[in-house]
Amino acid sequence: MIKILAIGNSFSEDAIEYYLHGLAKAGGYKVIIGNLYIGGAPLDLHWKNAQNNADVYDYRKVGLDGKKERFPKTSISKALADEKWDYISFQQASPKSGLFDTFKEPLPLLFNYVKEKATNPKVKYIWHQTWAYAQNSTHNGFASYNKDQMRMYEAIADASGKVSSLIPIDIVVPAGTAIQNARTKLGDVLCRDGYHLELNVGRYTASCAWYEEIFKQNVVGNTYKPEKVSDADALTAQQAAHKAVKKPFKVSKIK
Numbered sequence: 378m379i380k381i382l383a384i385g386n387s388f389s390e391d392a393i394e395y396y397l398h399g400l401a402k403a404g405g406y407k408v409i410i411g412n413l414y415i416g417g418a419p420l421d422l423h424w425k426n427a428q429n430n431a432d433v434y435d436y437r438k439v440g441l442d443g444k445k446e447r448f449p450k451t452s453i454s455k456a457l458a459d460e461k462w463d464y465i466s467f468q469q470a471s472p473k474s475g476l477f478d479t480f481k482e483p484l485p486l487l488f489n490y491v492k493e494k495a496t497n498p499k500v501k502y503i504w505h506q507t508w509a510y511a512q513n514s515t516h517n518g519f520a521s522y523n524k525d526q527m528r529m530y531e532a533i534a535d536a537s538g539k540v541s542s543l544i545p546i547d548i549v550v551p552a553g554t555a556i557q558n559a560r561t562k563l564g565d566v567l568c569r570d571g572y573h574l575e576l577n578v579g580r581y582t583a584s585c586a587w588y589e590e591i592f593k594q595n596v597v598g599n600t601y602k603p604e605k606v607s608d609a610d611a612l613t614a615q616q617a618a619h620k621a622v623k624k625p626f627k628v629s630k631i632k
């Protein structure tokens with residue numbers, strides 16, 4: 378059994394709460410998935426909440442049966458103690474995800490806190506590389522990248538490649554690269570509001586990247602897909618994720 382906890386926000390919700398369990402089950406794995414959720418939460422807020430032991434998270438937990446439970450008003454320390462987590466992920470809030478300077482102060486402090494509280498001495502640490510916004514996104518944070526999707530993607534890829542200089546990360550999950558790869562075939566349709574992922578193939582693509590990176594199994598050919606995703610689009614999502622795991626910081630075209 379594999380236990381995964383994200384210290385995240387709505388981008389970890391998109392990536393792991395809906396389809397990762399189904400992919401894991403189809404691959405023959407038992408999995409428990411936790412997400413410490415605050416919408417839009419950046420690293421410095423997570424660190425502040427850790428210091429204050431603040432009960433401010435909506436802790437969502439997908440159990441072995443695939444059913445989701447919610448535990449409102451949970452602290453980071455409480456969620457860390459809830460399971461012997463095999464993987465714990467960190468991420469930056471999406472507007473700052475390509476601004477490496479915003480990682481430098483809070484991430485090492487948050488990491489040290491988590492490391493001290495984690496109950497599994499063999500836990501592995503993940504950096505969740507998030508995705509660039511849709512080209513027509515009206516999100517205020519898009520201005521940091523001149524409202525240019527490719528510029529934002531390249532900044533995210535660059536920043537995620539440098540995280541290991543700050544903390545001893547074991548895995549980068551290249552969800553952002555998977556989304557960018559899928560866009561080469563499907564077009565700019567993978568966000569539902571300019572920044573959150575489209576509910577079906579968008580979320581599925583990110584989950585495929587998580588699946589392959591954690592389980593070290595090629596996701597191409599995995600039999601699980603969301604009901605509303607066509608076979609062709611599911612294959613594109615799987616290929617996009619597979620190529621992202623091979624080249625996490627560079628766009629690969631999907632034919």
